[in-house]
Each structure stands twice: as C-alpha cells, then as structure tokens.
Amino acid sequence: MERTVLAAIAERPDADTALAEQVRRVGAAMGRLGVQLRWTYRVQDALAVIGSDASLAGMLADWDAPGAEQSLDAVLRRFRGLPVFLMTAEQELPLWVYEVIQGFVFPLEDTPDFIAGRIVHATEEYADRILPPFFRALRDLQDHHQYSWHTPAHAGGVAFLKSPVGRAFFDFYGERLLRTDLSISVPELGSPLEHTGPVGEAERNAARVFGAERTFFVMNGNATANRVVGHHAVARDETALVDRNCHKSLQHALTISGARPLYLVPERNGLGLAGPIPPAALDPAALRARLADHPLAETDPVYAVITNSTYDGLCYDAVRVAELLGESVPRVHFDEAWFAYARFHPLYARRYGMAVTEETLPGPRRPTVFATQSTHKLLAALSQSAMLHVRPAERAPVDYERLNATYLMHCSTSPLYPMIASLDVAAGMMDGPSGPYLVGEAVTEAVRFRQAMVRLAGRIREDGRRPDWYFGVWQPPHVTEPGTGRTVPFAEADPVRLAADPACWVLEPGAAWHGFQGLSDGYCLLDPVKVTIVCPGADAVAGTLGWGIPARIVAAYLRRRGIVVEKTGDHTLLVLFSMGITKGKWGTLIDALTDFKRAYDDDLPLAEVLPGFGPPAATLRRFCTEVHERLRALGLGELVNEIFTDLPEQVRTPADSYQALIRSRTERVPLDRLAGSVSAAIVVVTPPGIPMLMPGEAAGPADGPLITYLRALEEFDRCFPDLATDIHGAHRDGDGRYHVEVEVR
Ligand SMILES: *Cc1c(COP(=O)(O)O)cnc(C)c1O
Numbered sequence: 001m002e003r004t005v006l007a008a009i010a011e012r013p014d015a016d017t018a019l020a021e022q023v024r025r026v027g028a029a030m031g032r033l034g035v036q037l038r039w040t041y042r043v044q045d046a047l048a049v050i051g052s053d054a055s056l057a058g059m060l061a062d063w064d065a066p067g068a069e070q071s072l073d074a075v076l077r078r079f080r081g082l083p084v085f086l087m088t089a090e091q092e093l094p095l096w097v098y099e100v101i102q103g104f105v106f107p108l109e110d111t112p113d114f115i116a117g118r119i120v121h122a123t124e125e126y127a128d129r130i131l132p133p134f135f136r137a138l139r140d141l142q143d144h145h146q147y148s149w150h151t152p153a154h155a156g157g158v159a160f161l162k163s164p165v166g167r168a169f170f171d172f173y174g175e176r177l178l179r180t181d182l183s184i185s186v187p188e189l190g191s192p193l194e195h196t197g198p199v200g201e202a203e204r205n206a207a208r209v210f211g212a213e214r215t216f217f218v219m220n221g222n223a224t225a226n227r228v229v230g231h232h233a234v235a236r237d238e239t240a241l242v243d244r245n246c247h248k249s250l251q252h253a254l255t256i257s258g259a260r261p262l263y264l265v266p267e268r269n270g271l272g273l274a275g276p277i278p279p280a281a282l283d284p285a286a287l288r289a290r291l292a293d294h295p296l297a298e299t300d301p302v303y304a305v306i307t308n309s310t311y312d313g314l315c316y317d318a319v320r321v322a323e324l325l326g327e328s329v330p331r332v333h334f335d336e337a338w339f340a341y342a343r344f345h346p347l348y349a350r351r352y353g354m355a356v357t358e359e360t361l362p363g364p365r366r367p368t369v370f371a372t373q374s375t376h377k378l379l380a381a382l383s384q385s386a387m388l389h390v391r392p393a394e395r396a397p398v399d400y401e402r403l404n405a406t407y408l409m410h411c412s413t414s415p416l417y418p419m420i421a422s423l424d425v426a427a428g429m430m431d432g433p434s435g436p437y438l439v440g441e442a443v444t445e446a447v448r449f450r451q452a453m454v455r456l457a458g459r460i461r462e463d464g465r466r467p468d469w470y471f472g473v474w475q476p477p478h479v480t481e482p483g484t485g486r487t488v489p490f491a492e493a494d495p496v497r498l499a500a501d502p503a504c505w506v507l508e509p510g511a512a513w514h515g516f517q518g519l520s521d522g523y524c525l526l527d528p529v530k531v532t533i534v535c536p537g538a539d540a541v542a543g544t545l546g547w548g549i550p551a552r553i554v555a556a557y558l559r560r561r562g563i564v565v566e567k568t569g570d571h572t573l574l575v576l577f578s579m580g581i582t583k584g585k586w587g588t589l590i591d592a593l594t595d596f597k598r599a600y601d602d603d604l605p606l607a608e609v610l611p612g613f614g615p616p617a618a619t620l621r622r623f624c625t626e627v628h629e630r631l632r633a634l635g636l637g638e639l640v641n642e643i644f645t646d647l648p649e650q651v652r653t654p655a656d657s658y659q660a661l662i663r664s665r666t667e668r669v670p671l672d673r674l675a676g677s678v679s680a681a682i683v684v685v686t687p688p689g690i691p692m693l694m695p696g697e698a699a700g701p702a703d704g705p706l707i708t709y710l711r712a713l714e715e716f717d718r719c720f721p722d723l724a725t726d727i728h729g730a731h732r733d734g735d736g737r738y739h740v741e742v743e744v745r
Contacts, residue, residue: 003035003057003123008046008071010064013039022107026060029116035123043067050074056082057123060105063088072100080432081129083122085115132428134189134202135421138180141188150183151414157181182417192217192415193408199420206427209435211343211354212371212389214400216407217423222337222386223249224410225372226305227256229388232406233331233370234259234303236655239291241304241329244644245274245690247337248728250305251654251682255695258655260296262287264306265644266690269515270543271474271534272569272637273312274688276507278518279320284327296650305333308352311567311689312474312574313530314507315339315351317523322356326365330396332356333370338530340373340387340426341579344435345443347502351525354389368396378578381426382419438579440499446529446577447498449586450475453533454491456590467601470549471593474532474540474572476513479504498528515540529577533593537628538571543637548628552723553620554596556610561592568726569687570631600624613722627720634712642705643692651678652696652743660743661695668731668739671710675702677742683729685713693729699742714738 007027011020027037038053040046043066050056050071059075061068061084075082083102086093102122105115131139153159157178160166170178182189190197199217207215218225230253234240237258242250244263254261264282267275280286291297304325309315318334325332334353336342342352350360353371371389375381388407392398429438450473457469479493480486482503498504507514507524514526537548548571555568567574575589599609599620606618614623652660657680660666666680676699683693692706693699700706710730717724718736730738 001057001127002055003120003127004053004055005030005035005037005058005060005119005123006046006049006053006056007037007039007060007062008043008065008068009039009041009060009062010066012041019107022112023060025112026107026115026119029112030120033116033120035120041065043070046071047074050078057126058082058119059084060119061086061101063090063093069094069097072097076100077433078437080434081126083119083126085119085122130428132202132424132431133205134198134424135428137189137198138417138421141182141186142176142180150185152181152183154178154181177418180418180421184414189417192219192420193411193413195404202420202424202427205431206387206423207389209343209427209431210340210371210373210387210389211357212391214390214398216388216390216404217420218372218386218388218407218410219384219412219415219419220386220410221249221384222335222372222374222377223247223252225386225388226250226333226335227253228403228407228410229333229370229372230254230259230303230305231256231409232403233333237298238303239294239297239299239301241287241301241325243277243306243335244647245277245307245310245688246305247307247335248682248684250335251691251694254654255658256655258653259303260294260298260653261650261694262290262294262297262301263647263694264304265647266310267516267518268641268644268688268690269540270637271515271532271538271540271572272640272687273474273532273540273572274310274314274690275514275516276310276314276316276519276524277306278516279324279520279523280518282321282324282328284324287328294650296653301329303331303333304329305335308334308336309339309342309527309530311338311530312532312687313338313527315342315348315525315527317350317525318353319350319356319360320523322353322367322369323361323365326361326367330367330393331370332367333372336371337374338377339527340375340377340379341430341435341439341442344430345439346436346500347443347505347525347528349502354391356391364395366393366395368392368398375423375426378576379426380429380579381422385419385423385426387423442529442577442579442581443499444495445581445583445586446531447495449577449590450528450531451491451493451495451498452586452590454489456594458491466598470536470597472534472536474513474534475526475528476504476508476511512541531575531577533573533575535571535573537631538637544570544632544635546632547625548632549600549624550627550631550723553610553614553624553627554593556613556722557596558589558592560610561588561595563589563592567686567689570636572687614720627723630716630719634716636709636712636716639705639709639712640688640692643709644690646705648679648693648697648700648706650694650696651698654695657696657743661741665744666741667744668741670733670737670739671707671714672702674699674707674710674740674742675704676700677745679740680743681729681741683710683740684727686726686728691729693740699740710738710740 085105086101160170190199192199226249240259242261245266264277342348353369356369369391375385453473460469478487505526509519535549535551565573603619603621609620679693684691
C-alpha cells in the first residue's frame with residue numbers, strides 16, 4: 001500500500017525557522033524510506049486530506065497548528081488506530097488526545113532520521129494491522145511467489161504469456177489478479193466450501209461487522225444467496241409468504257424448493273412506484289383469511305421473504321415487520337440486495353434484517369432471520385460478491401451443517417479468490433469508524449443534491465426570464481423541526497439534521513407526497529441515497545396529469561450527455577448516491593437537466609437535441625407532448641392498480657409449471673391467444689418492477705386488466721420503438737408484438 005503521512009504544522013513548508021527546517025528534513029528522510037509527507041498549515045487543508053486521502057498511514061500533528069484539536073477529532077472519526085505523533089511542549093493535554101496519539105516527537109531534540117524511522121515504522125504496522133483476515137493471507141502468500149502445479153491452468157497467469165491474445169489479456173489485468181487466482185487446493189487460504197482457515201476467519205469477521213451470528217460468503221451473486229435461503233428454509237409443498245415485489249431469483253428458489261407461494265402485495269402510487277407491503281397485509285388474521293381462500297396452499301406458512309429496501313429506496317421497520325410476520329412464520333428472509341450499508345448509519349437503525357435481535361425483539365415470537373446482500377451493488381466489492389447473514393431464534397434453529405449442504409448445491413467447487421478477497425475487504429472497509437464515515441459521505445452528498453434541486457426551482461422563478469423549473473425530487477416537501485414543532489420547507493432544513501435524523505425521511509401515514517395508503521407511523525422510510533427525480537406529468541396521488549414530459553425522453557437525453565441513470569419509469573428517473581460518488585458529481589446531472597429544459601423551453605428541433613431519435617420532423621416539446629398524451633390515453637397507471645388489486649389465479653406451483661417448461665409442454669403465444677392460458681414465464685414491467693404474472697398463474701380473460709395492460713404497452717412500444725418499455729418475460733417479434741410463454745392447452 002502506498003503510504004502518506006500528514007503533517008499538520010503551524011508554519012508554511014517554506015518557512016524560515018528552525019522547526020520548519022527540521023520538519024523538512026524529517027520529510028526528506030521519510031521519502032528515502034518510501035513514505036511521502038503531505039504538509040498542511042491550514043486547518044481546512046488538513047481536514048481535506050483527512051477526508052479524502054485513504055493512503056494516509058500516519059500523522060505528525062503540531063499541537064500549535066491552527067485547529068489541531070479539530071484535525072485530531074476528524075482522524076478519530078475516519079480512521080481506527082491511525083498512528084498520530086504529536087509535537088508539543090505542553091504538559092497537560094485534554095485526556096481524549098492521549099487516546100488518539102501514539103506518541104510524542106521533539107523535532108529539535110531528536111534527529112530527523114530517528115523521527116522519520118519511528119513514524120515510518122508505525123505506518124508499516126498500521127498498514128498491516130488494518131488488513132482483514134483473508135486479504136492478508138492472500139497477500140502474504142502472494143509475496144512468497146510459489147510455483148503452482150494445480151488449476152487454474154493458467155498457473156498464475158503464465159499460460160496467457162504463450163499467445164498474443166493471452167498476452168493482451170495479461171497486460172490488461174496485470175499479473176497480480178492472475179497470480180491470486182488460485183486453486184482451492186491452496187491450504188494456506190482455507191476453504192470457502194468448509195469455511196475453514198482464513199476464509200472462515202473472514203466470514204466470522206464479516207458476521208461481527210454486519211451483526212450476524214453466522215455469515216456465508218456467496219459467489220455468483222445475491223441471486224444465489226436467495227436461492228440458497230429459499231431452498232433451505234421451506235420444504236416441498238410447504239407454504240411460503242412471498243413479497244410480490246421480489247427478484248427473479250426468489251421465483252427460482254420457489255421452483256427449486258417446490259414451495260407454494262402466497263404473495264404479499266405492496267402498495268403502488270400515482271407515480272407508478274412500488275411502495276411497501278402495508279402492515280395490515282402482514283396481520284395474522286388477514287393472512288389466515290387469505291390462506292383459507294388459497295387454491296394451492298395446504299400447510300401453515302413456514303417462511304416469508306420481503307424485499308428490503310425496495311429498488312426505489314423504501315425501507316421497512318424490519319423489527320416491526322419481523323414482529324408482525326413472526327405471528328405467522330418462524331423464518332423471515334430480508335432480500336437486502338440494495339441495502340448492505342444499512343448497519344453503518346444511524347438513519348437506518350432497526351431497518352435491516354440483522355437489527356432483529358433479542359434486544360430489539362425479545363420473547364419467543366422472534367423469528368429466525370436471514371438477510372441476503374449484493375455486497376457488490378452498494379458496497380465496494382467485485383461483481384457477483386454477495387453475503388448471506390443468519391440470526392437464528394430458538395423456535396427455528398439453524399443447523400449450519402445442513403444449511404451448508406444447501407449452500408454447496410449452489411456453489412462451484414472452484415471459487416475465485418480475488419472475489420473472496422473483495423468480500424473480506426468490503427467488510428474491512430465498513431468496520432470501525434470507516435463504515436459510518438463512508439455511508440455518511442454518500443448521505444451528505446445526496447442531501448446536497450436534493451436541496452440543490454429544490455433551490456434551483458426557486459432561483460429560476462426569482463430570475464423570471466425562463467418558465468418555471470419542472471423537475472422535482474420525490475421527497476417530503478417539508479421537515480418538522482424537533483424543538484419547535486415548526487415545519488420548514490425541505491430546501492431550508494438543516495442539512496446536518498437531514499443527514500442524521502430518520503424522522504425527516506419517514507413516510508407519514510396519508511401524506512400526499514408519497515401517495516401510499518395503509519402505512520403506520522415509522523413503518524417505512526425513504527432512503528435519502530436513492531433519489532427519484534420526478535418529471536412533470538404525474539402525481540403521487542392523482543396519477544397521470546394533463547401535461548407532461550416522459551422520463552424516457554429525458555433519460556435518452558441524459559445518456560447522450562454521458563449520464564446513465566439506474567432506472568427509468570414513465571415520469572420518474574432513479575439515481576443512486578453510492579460510496580463511489582465523488583463530491584459534486586451531481587453538478588453535471590443538474591447541468592444536463594437544465595440544458596434539457598432550455599432546449600424544451602426554446603422548442604428546439606428533436607433532430608438537434610436527440611439526433612436519430614423519434615420522428616425527424618418533430619420538435620422536442622411536440623414529441624414530449626405526443627408521447628405523454630399517449631401514455632395518458634392508454635391509462636397504464638389505472639390498469640396496473642387493477643392488476644395488483646386482484647392477483648392472477650394460481651393454477652400450478654412454480655415447480656410444476658417448470659416441469660411443463662422443460663418437457664416442452666409450453667409455447668410462445670401472441671397477446672391475442674393469451675386469454676385463458678396459464679403462464680410459464682415471469683412477466684415483469686419496470687416500473688413498478690413487480691411481477692404481474694408468475695409461472696403457473698392464469699392470464700385471465702381477453703378483456704381482463706392483465707391482457708388489456710399488455711396490449712396497451714405493446715401499442716405504445718410499436719408507436720415509439722425508441723422508447724420501448726422495459727419488460728421481461730414478454731418477447732417482441734420483428735413486428736413489435738409481444739409473445740408470452742404459456743402451457744400448451
Ligand atoms: C439484484 C438483485 C438480486 C440479485 O443480486 P445479484 O447480486 O445481481 O445476483 C436479488 N434481489 C434483488 C432485490 C435485486 O435487486
């Protein structure tokens with residue numbers, strides 16, 4: 001690791017004093033030992049280095065430097081155990097300072113070489129100490145440069161060097177990655193299949209960091225983690241309660257296990273967003289009534305799975321959900337694909353699976369909790385790296401050997417060690433003060449962006465030269481101050497409070513801005529880092545409005561500007577503020593939205609704004625209006641509500657439907673032959689991203705909501721092929737007609 005030592009000194013680096021001269025010599029001596037000294041003499045510079053330079057491995061702090069206490073405090077909040085050496089003649093320091101510092105240096109009494117040697121030695125120890133267990137073992141092994149006689153056949157990359165194509169690959173990735181791509185037969189690293197050695201240690205470390213009793217590192221994504229849990233927690237023909245807003249991998253889990261699902265249906269709002277499953281739908285009496293009517297369910301439910309947070313950043317009070325569901329099932333699984341950071345910031349207290357503990361939910365009704373996370377989605381890890389966390393309760397004990405037997409069914413016997421290292425490092429990065437610091441940074445940037453968007457509206461209005469700003473952000477318009485009870489507009493709220501107080505982000509029951517029904521106090525929170533930008537044309541309560549700008553056109557414009565959003569709805573765009581966000585990156589987004597609006601206000605030709613897109617003769621404004629009016633006329637929002645108010649009838653379990661599929665007792669039919677058939681596919685339109693048809697479910701009559709809806713989408717896509725709907729499970733033919741896989745009749 002490259003190592004830097006921060007010097008926070010009372011004098012400038014070129015000062016003509018004995019002290020400065022001596023520190024310059026210390027810096028030169030460090031340089032000879034391969035460590036760089038970064039000299040600051042203003043507190044804001046010291047703070048900027050502490051906040052941004054992760055190669056910091058030590059600090060030389062002058063107690064007389066301006067803001068010395070502030071700098072030390074910042075070090076404490078960002079790093080654990082960073083060696084700090086203090087220069088001072090003072091005898092009595094505040095007690096906490098003694099806890100931060102590693103020792104004192106006396107620049108005018110000790111030699112520069114001695115001081116430099118002492119600090120550099122401490123930085124070496126520090127750089128070694130911070131490594132998590134597996135990554136350390138991998139690195140140590142790498143340092144020994146063993147010859148390998150085992151798989152993978154590239155033997156540390158050497159095989160690639162024998163061909164020009166291989167050489168190009170080798171040069172592209174570099175030797176390191178290939179040297180650490182080792183066979184599972186390397187004993188020094190332990191086994192990820194038996195959870196032994198450094199891998200086992202790394203999993204135990206991750207369990208501590210993420211608050212689990214036991215953690216499994218999962219390769220091949222959170223999709224695999226979901227399949228493992230579903231395959232283990234519910235047996236054939238047993239009943240499972242399944243969030244209808246679930247990822248495909250959970251349908252796979254149901255197929256593999258042979259479970260019989262009862263779906264829990266989330267709320268929707270007028271913007272087309274999926275909300276939470278309301279608490280009343282989790283109530284035991286309500287569930288019993290639905291089970292009594294269920295065409296396939298035969299047993300009491302044994303397992304429930306909930307998506308938390310949703311794609312759009314809605315997170316449950318997980319403790320409350322576990323309490324409610326615990327009345328009906330002994331095992332609750334939270335799919336936290338987008339939520340691995342939740343434990344590391346006070347905003348999300350109680351809102352993630354591993355927060356359900358003996359302390360937060362005492363008593364015999366606490367269920368065993370599983371949480372599955374795509375570590376790679378919102379923490380720093382290689383793609384496909386995921387974790388499965390377990391916190392068992394007495395009523396549904398987890399036998400880890402048996403759980404491991406299921407895990408092995410979904411694992412390769414040749415795991416990729418660099419991926420395991422990245423999981424280990426992701427846990428290491430979240431450990432100690434670093435986790436809250438990194439998540440806090442993302443939250444702070446998101447809050448800045450959210451406030452800037454609202455302020456921009458005010459500034460354009462005051463300026464008066466342009467029509468009003470029309471891009472909104474989906475968030476509470478007001479925030480209530482805790483002391484006074486006064487409500488202040490969102491843009492004027494204290495950003496520090498917005499970044500720290502969950503009360504600012506809770507969906508108050510009945511509030512118009514979110515438009516969801518049936519919520520209770522504190523049940524659901526909007527995660528500030530998942531930002532939904534709202535284009536004109538839809539309202540959370542009223543649905544589609546008379547005038548509007550379809551988000552798909554805005555997204556196409558942004559793409560042309562090099563900005564790719566996470567998800568596009570009819571009138572919404574989702575952007576994520578992850579740990580990879582750099583300060584002010586969002587300025588570019590605001591700039592592009594402003595430019596879009598200028599082009600719209602000036603009614604520029606579409607061919608100029610989006611060359612090669614849409615009808616060549618149109619202007620941007622006319623095109624937006626035409627598309628919006630079509631969306632409105634098709635009444636998609638209302639149709640979606642109908643679909644989810646009355647779910648399709650379940651004819652067969654997902655497992656039985658799958659048997660038909662692999663034995664070719666299914667065919668692809670166009671929409672005009674869909675009526676009365678049983679689906680063999682999962683059909684999902686994003687948004688809302690909730691499956692409208694699962695394998696084994698009836699498509700309903702030709703004039704039913706489902707087929708009417710699919711027809712409307714098909715018509716829209718045929719009119720505007722550049723803006724085609726994001727639909728899975730319906731295949732478009734060359735004519736733009738949808739075809740769905742159904743059972744042969
Ligand atoms: C992405 C996702 C998954 C699957 O995770 P991968 O890591 O991509 O395999 C599971 N559940 C949800 C809700 C997701 O969004």
